[in-house]
Amino acid sequence: MKIPAQGLSQEALFEKMESYRENDVTWRDGRTWAYVYDAGPEVESVIKKAYMSFLSENALDPTVFPSLLRFENEVIAMAADHLNGDENVVGNFTSGGTESIILTVKTARDYYRKHKPEITQPEMILPVTAHAAFHKAAHYLDVKPVLVPINPEDYRADPEKMREAINENTILLVGSAISYAHGVVDPIEEIGKIALEHDLLFHVDACMGGFLLPYFRRLGGDVPPFGFEVPGVTSMSMDLHKYGFAAKGASVILHKNKDIRKHQIYACANWTGYTIINPTVQSTKSGGPLAGAWAVLNFIGDEGYMKLAKQMYDATQKIVEGIEAIDGLDLLVRPDMNLVAFTSDVADIFHVADEMNAKGWYVQPQLGYEDCPPNIHLSINPKSARWVDDLLADLKVSLEAAKQLKQSEIVESLKDMLGSVDTATIDDSMYTQMMAMAGIEGANLPDRMAEINQLLNTLPPDFKEKMLVNFLNDLFTPAS
Numbered sequence: 068m069k070i071p072a073q074g075l076s077q078e079a080l081f082e083k084m085e086s087y088r089e090n091d092v093t094w095r096d097g098r099t100w101a102y103v104y105d106a107g108p109e110v111e112s113v114i115k116k117a118y119m120s121f122l123s124e125n126a127l128d129p130t131v132f133p134s135l136l137r138f139e140n141e142v143i144a145m146a147a148d149h150l151n152g153d154e155n156v157v158g159n160f161t162s163g164g165t166e167s168i169i170l171t172v173k174t175a176r177d178y179y180r181k182h183k184p185e186i187t188q189p190e191m192i193l194p195v196t197a198h199a200a201f202h203k204a205a206h207y208l209d210v211k212p213v214l215v216p217i218n219p220e221d222y223r224a225d226p227e228k229m230r231e232a233i234n235e236n237t238i239l240l241v242g243s244a245i246s247y248a249h250g251v252v253d254p255i256e257e258i259g260k261i262a263l264e265h266d267l268l269f270h271v272d273a274c275m276g277g278f279l280l281p282y283f284r285r286l287g288g289d290v291p292p293f294g295f296e297v298p299g300v301t302s303m304s305m306d307l308h309k310y311g312f313a314a315k316g317a318s319v320i321l322h323k324n325k326d327i328r329k330h331q332i333y334a335c336a337n338w339t340g341y342t343i344i345n346p347t348v349q350s351t352k353s354g355g356p357l358a359g360a361w362a363v364l365n366f367i368g369d370e371g372y373m374k375l376a377k378q379m380y381d382a383t384q385k386i387v388e389g390i391e392a393i394d395g396l397d398l399l400v401r402p403d404m405n406l407v408a409f410t411s412d413v414a415d416i417f418h419v420a421d422e423m424n425a426k427g428w429y430v431q432p433q434l435g436y437e438d439c440p441p442n443i444h445l446s447i448n449p450k451s452a453r454w455v456d457d458l459l460a461d462l463k464v465s466l467e468a469a470k471q472l473k474q475s476e477i478v479e480s481l482k483d484m485l486g487s488v489d490t491a492t493i494d495d496s497m498y499t500q501m502m503a504m505a506g507i508e509g510a511n512l513p514d515r516m517a518e519i520n521q522l523l524n525t526l527p528p529d530f531k532e533k534m535l536v537n538f539l540n541d542l543f544t545p546a547s
């Protein structure tokens with residue numbers, strides 16, 4: 068494909084762009100239970116206006132655009148206050164949870180390079196429920212992730228198991244508030260004590276929960292302490308593009324003090340161009356996401372957030388009780404916030420997801436891992452409230468339909484075959500072949516994903532990762 072010889076008219080251009088949306092999920096109707104956080108059309112239009120007003124400004128150099136510096140310092144102040152930080156807490160605006168987490172790990176690595184140079188192979192301790200972004204950070208930054216099992220009864224981190232995993236190379240402990248997969252807060256106070264005893268940095272990943280949990284607490288939810296008020300917590304991440312309802316590209320990383328944050332900042336004076344001093348991974352970056360985030364905090368305000376939280380709190384209660392009342396569906400755990408995970412021992416849960424999605428919902432299947440069974444995930448939005456009864460009714464019907472559907476024979480035979488295969492001997496073409504057997508060719512995914520999910524669910528993690536890399540390597544193929 069070449070750049071078109073002549074540009075399109077605006078009309079033709081936008082018409083064409085709109086047509087590309089044809090197969091996207093229609094999230095504005097409120098029937099999409101993942102990926103999108105929606106506070107309604109008025110908030111959307113305010114964010115867009117603010118975002119577009121600062122779209123072309125460059126946050127590369129905060130001294131050239133003091134407006135952006137001011138937005139950032141105000142957003143960070145509000146975030147620190149929201150998470151009970153004192154006047155020493157500092158932070159930066161980032162592009163998302165993953166960037167905040169990469170920065171956390173980089174900061175910890177470089178902090179210990181200075182304070183304990185004898186550590187040459189740093190390790191961080193991750194409950195298996197810690198977000199995949201920590202693994203990505205570990206991979207990018209050469210810090211070893213040490214995985215520890217969670218408490219299988221309540222899906223929360225097990226502090227004693229974390230303590231046992233500490234050794235002379237440990238630099239960082241991680242807890243979630245809340246975990247994406249199961250929607251619960253880890254025992255942050257207990258992990259904090261361990262961090263203090265061992266003089267370790269301790270990050271609370273509040274990307275998902277940091278913004279909303281304080282509101283759920285004010286509404287009567289039983290939310291344990293998870294912020295900077297907990298002794299031992301040294302950094303926190305909180306995404307504004309989740310339940311802060313900012314436009315995507317909005318998160319914050321906060322540190323207990325400047326002494327720690329110093330290790331996050333990168334400067335380069337060994338080249339011929341302008342001076343590089345970056346607090347975050349990106350260098351040139353649009354002012355749009357930051358302006359949008361500042362605007363949404365100021366537009367919705369605390370009272371507005373309480374109203375939105377109440378809608379989600381009530382919807383969550385109804386969904387949790389509704390699922391508990393359906394014979395054959397089981398919550399993994401009662402969530403601390405509005406993310407719900409449930410499974411079934413009478414039907415394949417991936418078939419339940421397919422049945423639901425065929426009815427025009429979007430629900431997210433999650434694969435099993437160790438003690439955590441495969442399940443369906445729901446992220447609840449303010450708009451979800453109006454759909455609760457329909458959702459529960461369709462879940463019942465979908466469960467009945469799924470009971471009639473069995474585990475795929477292809478998956479059964481692949482499972483047997485893979486049991487005897489050494490993953491080191493498998494080449495790319497074999498992965499492609501296996502995916503084709505499961506119905507995936509290039510970018511074409513089948514409408515029903517149960518078979519693929521069943522297959523992925525049976526594979527060991529390293530095998531699964533290789534297969535997924537192969538898949539994406541094909542998916543991003545230049546258009547012809």
Ligand SMILES: Cc1ncc(COP(=O)(O)O)c(C=O)c1O
Pocket residue numbers: 162163164165166198200243245246247272273274275276306318
């Ligand atoms: C707990 C938690 N941490 C980190 C992330 C990563 O955030 P992002 O997708 O914005 O990079 C997520 C995303 O859902 C999350 O739920």
